Amino acid sequence: MVQSRQSGILVFQKKNKEIIWSGIVTGKIKVVIGARSALFLPFKKLGLIIVDEEHDQSYKQDEGVIYNARDMAISRASFENIPVNLITAVPSVETFQNIKKKKYKLSKLENRYQNASLPNYEIIDLNNAKMEKQSWISNEIIEKVNIHLKKKDQILFFLNRRGFSPNVLCKKCYDTFSCPNCSINLVYHKIRGNLLCHYCGYKTHLEKNCKKDGKCDFIFSGPGVERISEEVKKKFPNKIVEIFSSDTMNKKSSKDKLEKITNNEIEILVGTQLISKGFHFPNLNCIVVIDIDLSSNGHDLRSAEKNLQLYHQLSGRAGRTGKSATIYFQSYNINNNMISDITNKNPENFLEKEIRIRKINNLPPFQRFISLILTGDNENKLEKEALRFKLFLENKICGKILGPVNAPIFRLKRKYRVRLLIRGLKTLKLQNSLAKLIPKYKFTSGIKLSVDVDPISFN
Ligand SMILES: [Zn+2]
Ligand SMILES: [Zn+2]
Numbered sequence: 001m002v003q004s005r006q007s008g009i010l011v012f013q014k015k016n017k018e019i020i021w022s023g024i025v026t027g028k029i030k031v032v033i034g035a036r037s038a039l040f041l042p043f044k045k046l047g048l049i050i051v052d053e054e055h056d057q058s059y060k061q062d063e064g065v066i067y068n069a070r071d072m073a074i075s076r077a078s079f080e081n082i083p084v085n086l087i088t089a090v091p092s093v094e095t096f097q098n099i100k101k102k103k104y105k106l107s108k109l110e111n112r113y114q115n116a117s118l119p120n121y122e123i124i125d126l127n128n129a130k131m132e133k134q135s136w137i138s139n140e141i142i143e144k145v146n147i148h149l150k151k152k153d154q155i156l157f158f159l160n161r162r163g164f165s166p167n168v169l170c171k172k173c174y175d176t177f178s179c180p181n182c183s184i185n186l187v188y189h190k191i192r193g194n195l196l197c198h199y200c201g202y203k204t205h206l207e208k209n210c211k212k213d214g215k216c217d218f219i220f221s222g223p224g225v226e227r228i229s230e231e232v233k234k235k236f237p238n239k240i241v242e243i244f245s246s247d248t249m250n251k252k253s254s255k256d257k258l259e260k261i262t263n264n265e266i267e268i269l270v271g272t273q274l275i276s277k278g279f280h281f282p283n284l285n286c287i288v289v290i291d292i293d294l295s296s297n298g299h300d301l302r303s304a305e306k307n308l309q310l311y312h313q314l315s316g317r318a319g320r321t322g323k324s325a326t327i328y329f330q331s332y333n334i335n336n337n338m339i340s341d342i343t344n345k346n347p348e349n350f351l352e353k354e355i356r357i358r359k360i361n362n363l364p365p366f367q368r369f370i371s372l373i374l375t376g377d378n379e380n381k382l383e384k385e386a387l388r389f390k391l392f393l394e395n396k397i398c399g400k401i402l403g404p405v406n407a408p409i410f411r412l413k414r415k416y417r418v419r420l421l422i423r424g425l426k427t428l429k430l431q432n433s434l435a436k437l438i439p440k441y442k443f444t445s446g447i448k449l450s451v452d453v454d455p456i457s458f459n
Contacts, residue, residue, distance in 0.1 A: 036061060036069035039076055046080050049073045053278070054086035054095060055309050057302075060456040068454065090312045090347040093305055093354055094365045100355070112320075119287075119318045119325040121343040126291075126332045135231060136223050136290050141328060142235055145286065149239065149267065153285035153323070156269045157228055158314060162198065162245050164190035164227045165220035173211040177204070183411040189247065190226050200413045228290060229270040236268060244271035276313040285325040287318050292329045292339065300458050301363050304338060308350055311342045362423070364454065368430055370399070370422040371452040373407065375415040378446065385447050386418040392441050397433045399424025409459045415448075419458075 020041075023029035027044045034041070036059065039049075051059075051073045059069040070086070077084035086095055086104070098104045112118065122144075129138035137157075145155055165188045168177045177186040179197035186195035186204065194203045208216040220227070229243050242248070242257065249257065260266050264283040269275065289311070300306075319325025329339060341350040359366050374389065376382040386404035394401055399422040407417035424430040431453065443449060 036072075039069060039072050046076075047082055049077050049082070049084045050087065051084065052087045053313075054088045055090060055092040057306065057456050062452070062457055066450060066452050068456070071454070089316060090309045091351070092309075093302075093351060093358065096348075096351045097355060097365045114320075114322055116319055116322045117324070118345055119285075119315050119327050121315075122326060122328050123334050123339060123343075124328055124330045125334050126330050127334075129330075136228060136330075137231055137235060137288075138330060141288055141330065144326075144328060145236070145288065148286040148326075149236070151285075152264065152283065153325075154261070154264055154267065154269065154281060154283040156244075156271055156275065156284055156287045156317070157232055157290060158271055158275070158287055159223065159225055159228050159290040160273045160310070161187075161222075161224040162189075162247055162272055163187040163196065163224040165222055165224055167221040168195065168206070168218050169221060170208065170210060170216035171219055172213075172217055175208065175211060175216060177208075181411070181414045183409055187224065188220060191247070199409070223290070225270050225272055232268055232270055239267040240265065241268045241270065242266045244269050244275045246272070246274055249274060273310055273314075276310060276317060279317060280320055281317060282321045284318055284320070285323050287314060287325075287327045289314075289327065289329045289331075292331045292333075292336075292342075301358075302456065304341075304350075305354060307338060308341060308347060312347060315342075365426075368399070368422075368424050368426045368453070369455055370424075370430070370434065371450075371455040371458070372420040372422065373450045373452065374404075374418045374420075374447055375412075375450070376447040377415065379416050381444060382416050382418050382447060385444050386420065389441060389443075389449075390420055393420075393422075393434075393437060396437055397422065397424070398427070398429045407459060 020029065020032075024032065024041050024043055032038055032041065032043075051070050054070050061067055061069070074084055074086075088095070091099065095104065099106050124138055124140050126138060129140060131138055136159075148155055167185055168188050169175070177188075177195050178184065179186055179200060179202050181200045181202055182197055184197055184199055186197055186202070188194075188206065189196050194205055196203055206218065210216040223231075225243050225245050229241055232239075233241050242261070244261075248254075257266075258279075261269065261281055269284075292311070315327050318327060329342075331339065341347075341353075344350065358364065363369075372389075374382060374386050376385070383404065390401050390404060401420055401422050403420040404418045407419045410417060422430070422434070434451070438449070438451070
C-alpha cells in the first residue's frame with residue numbers, strides 16, 4: 001500500500017499494519033490501494049473492486065500458495081455480490097472471451113489522455129543494416145535518434161534483458177557459466193562485477209581456472225541493457241544516459257532518478273520491461289526496440305499474447321503529452337505477423353485471431369489446464385514417482401494427463417522438476433476429483449507436489 005503519511009495514505013508496513021487492519025475492520029478506511037494480498041483484508045462492507053492492468057501476468061503468484069489475484073478478485077466480488085472492474089489496454093484472452101460471451105460488460109476509452117495521438121511505428125530491417133561487430137544499434141537508428149534529440153525528445157532504448165550479457169563463454173575451453181543450483185546460464189552483471197542467477201540469486205566472480213591452461217579467457221555473447229548502454233554512450237557521447245531496470249531502480253536513489261527523467265534531465269534511457277509499467281514520462285517521444293524478440297518458446301501457449309501486451313504497454317509510454325512520437329522496431333525477422341499485430345491500432349484483431357487458434361486447438365480458455373509439478377533431490381526417484389503418480393490419477397479424474405516430462409527449467413534451487421499436465425473440460429468436476437484424490441496418495445519422502453490450476457508459466 002502506498003506512499004506517505006502526509007497525503008493521508010498509509011504504507012502497509014509492519015508499524016502501520018495494525019492501524020490499517022483496525023481501520024478496515026471498523027470501516028474508517030474507505031479506500032485501499034493494495035497488491036495481491038490486499039484481497040484477503042477483512043473488509044466490513046466492500047462495495048467495489050478495481051483490478052488495474054488485469055492482463056498483467058504478475059497477478060499470478062507462482063510460489064507457495066499458487067493463485068491468480070485477478071481471478072481471486074472476481075471470485076471475491078461474486079461472493080460479496082458487488083461489481084468488479086477490470087482495467088486494461090489489451091485484455092487477456094480469457095477476459096476478451098468473457099466480453100465476447102457477454103459475461104462481462106465493456107466500456108471503452110476512445111481517446112488517450114489529453115487527446116494524445118497514438119505513436120507511429122517504423123520497422124528497421126537489420127538484414128540490410130551494416131553493423132559493426134558486437135554492435136546492436138544500426139546507423140539508420142542513430143540518424144533517426146539524432147533527429148529526435150535535436151527536438152529535445154527523450155529516447156528509450158528497450159531490451160528486455162538485465163545485466164551485461166546472458167552468455168559467457170571461454171575462448172579456449174568453451175566452458176560456460178551456469179548456476180550450480182539451477183539449469184540456467186548465469187548472467188554477467190558488469191556494474192556489480194559478478195555473474196548472477198536470476199532464478200535463485202546465486203552469485204560468483206568472473207574468474208575460472210581453464211581446462212586448457214591458466215585462467216579462462218571469456219567472450220560475451222548477446223547483450224543486456226548494460227551492454228546496450230555502453231554502446232549508446234559511445235554512439236551519443238555527449239548525452240546523459242541512464243539504465244532503467246530492477247537492478248538500478250530498486251534503491252533509494254530511484255525517486256531522485258524518476259524526477260530527473262520526468263524533468264527531461266536524462267536524455268537517453270536504456271530500459272527493461274520495468275519501464276512499461278505505468279510510468280508517465282512527458283518527454284519520451286522515441287522508443288527503439290533493440291531486437292523485437294518474438295521467438296516464442298514452444299512450451300508457452302501465451303507467448304504471442306504476452307508479447308502483444310508488453311509492446312502495447314511499452315508503446316503507451318511514448319507521446320503522452322500530445323507531441324508526435326515514434327516506436328522503431330529493429331528486427332531480423334520483419335515478415336513476422338506479430339509485428340503487424342503489435343503495430344495495429346486495434347488489438348482486437350489479434351485477440352480474435354488468438355481466440356480462434358485456441359478454440360481449434362482446445363487450449364485455454366476453452367479447456368482447463370492443471371499443472372502438476374513434482375520436485376525432488378534425486379532425478380531417478382523423481383521420474384519413477386511421477387510415473388507412479390500418473391498411473392494413480394489416470395482414469396480416476398475427468399481429464400487427460402500428459403507427461404511426465406522434464407520441466408524446461410529442469411533444475412531450480414537445487415531441486416529437479418518434472419511436470420504433468422492435465423487437460424479437461426472447464427467444469428468443477430475435474431478440480432473436485434483431483435482435490436479428493438491427491439490426499440489419498442502417499443509421496444515418497446523428499447518429493448513435493450505443487451498444483452497449478454490455469455498455469456501462466458510453463459517453465
Ligand atoms: Zn540458480
Ligand atoms: Zn577456459
